[in-house]
Amino acid sequence: MAITMVIGNGTTLAASWFAPGYTIAAVIANEFAEATGKVYQAALIELGLVLFLVTIIINALARLLVLATTRKGSAKAA
Secondary structure, eight states, rough: OHHHHHOOOSSSOOSSTSSOOHHHHHHHHHHHHTTTTTHHHHHHHHHHHHHHHHHHHHHHHHHHHHHHHHHHHHHOOO
């Protein structure tokens, strides 16, 4: 929730990088209690799945990067 407050918790899209924004996690946290319809809840759950997939992809890329750099480093040391 601290990131939500730092980013500005703004729900509009802006052209500036420094304008207030809204993260996927903030959308889920702020709106899940107010989700009354099944479609609204399903959309928020789908946002959670998107966030999960983004996390998995970034972690996989980071592991590949670490693996590639450790292979290069060990080849030079030998």
